[in-house]
Amino acid sequence: MKLAKILWSFGSLLLNIPIIIYVILSSKAPSDFAERIGYINDNWIIYSAHWKLEFLFMTMITIGAVSFAFNLKKASWPWISVGQIILLMTYPLMLGAYHNTSIEIADMANQIAVVIFIFGNIVLLSGLFHLYWTDTILQKWLRYTAILLSGFATIIFCIVYVGVISWRQAMMIGPLINILYLINAFYGWKLTPPSTRSIPLKNPASSTRR
Numbered sequence: 001m002k003l004a005k006i007l008w009s010f011g012s013l014l015l016n017i018p019i020i021i022y023v024i025l026s027s028k029a030p031s032d033f034a035e036r037i038g039y040i041n042d043n044w045i046i047y048s049a050h051w052k053l054e055f056l057f058m059t060m061i062t063i064g065a066v067s068f069a070f071n072l073k074k075a076s077w078p079w080i081s082v083g084q085i086i087l088l089m090t091y092p093l094m095l096g097a098y099h100n101t102s103i104e105i106a107d108m109a110n111q112i113a114v115v116i117f118i119f120g121n122i123v124l125l126s127g128l129f130h131l132y133w134t135d136t137i138l139q140k141w142l143r144y145t146a147i148l149l150s151g152f153a154t155i156i157f158c159i160v161y162v163g164v165i166s167w168r169q170a171m172m173i174g175p176l177i178n179i180l181y182l183i184n185a186f187y188g189w190k191l192t193p194p195s196t197r198s199i200p201l202k203n204p205a206s207s208t209r210r
Contacts, residue, residue, distance in 0.1 A: 001071050001193045008064025008188035011057045012181045018054035019181075023174045025050070031168075037098065037106045044099050055091040062088060064188060071193060076131035083124025090117045118161050125154040128180070137190050142183060149180040 025047065029036045040047050062084035069077035090113045097109030132138070132146040153173055160170045 001067065001191075004064045004067030004071070005188050005191060006064075007060040008068070009185045011060030011064065012185035012188060015054065015057040015061065015181050016178050018050050018057065019174060019178055021046075021050050022054075023171060026168070026171060033107060033110070034103050037103060040098055041100065048095060048099070051091055051094050055088070055095075058084065058088055058091070061184075068191070072191070074131075074134075076127055076134065079127035079130060080124055083120050083122075083127050086116060086120035086123060090120070114167055115161075118157055118167065121157045122154060122161060125150050125157060128184070129154055132187075135187075138183075138187060142186075146180065146183045146187070149176050149183070153177060153180065 025043070029039045062081065065077055065081040065084050068074075069081050093109050093113040093116070098106055101109075129147060129150040132143055132150060135143050135146075138146065153176060156165075156170050156173050159165055160167055
């Protein structure tokens with residue numbers, strides 16, 4: 001449980017670094033897909049390092065969530081774990097299909113990665129919404145903030161999933177996701193294992209034969 005807290009909390013905290021890097025990189029990338037793939041390949045050292053780093057932090061968070069699911073017996077954690085596992089599937093696609101491949105392959109991989117990423121976030125964020133909705137650990141103001149952020153982000157990703165807005169438009173909520181991950185890091189550190197019920201010791205005197 002202690003290792004799970006460390007992995008979840010530090011993973012959630014450190015994940016803010018690649019999120020910020022991605023937002024900066026995306027703001028400079030061309031809007032045309034073919035030109036954007038060229039831009040990614042021209043800056044592959046940065047992109048690959050960024051995705052590998054993010055893959056590592058997301059794996060840390062996933063291990064923590066799975067451990068919480070087994071130890072805390074709360075419905076939110078299996079929910080969150082499934083979302084995290086879905087999200088992990090996007091990184092091999094990006095790392096394997098964007099570098100020195102044809103536009104057709106890169107485009108196909110990109111469409112698959114985007115759908116997986118958006119759907120994974122819907123599952124993850126709705127799980128976080130349920131977690132904080134039923135929470136009794138955080139102070140009220142922080143709990144309500146987490147509920148609002150996770151609920152709003154879930155709605156935005158659902159809107160992207162059905163095609164009302166694009167993924168690039170949805171990136172505007174990036175700072176809100178950063179705040180949510182900071183709350184996640186704090187929440188993980190506050191978690192405690194379920195208290196074990198003490199079993200009263202048998203009175204030796206009661207077992208003596210009269």
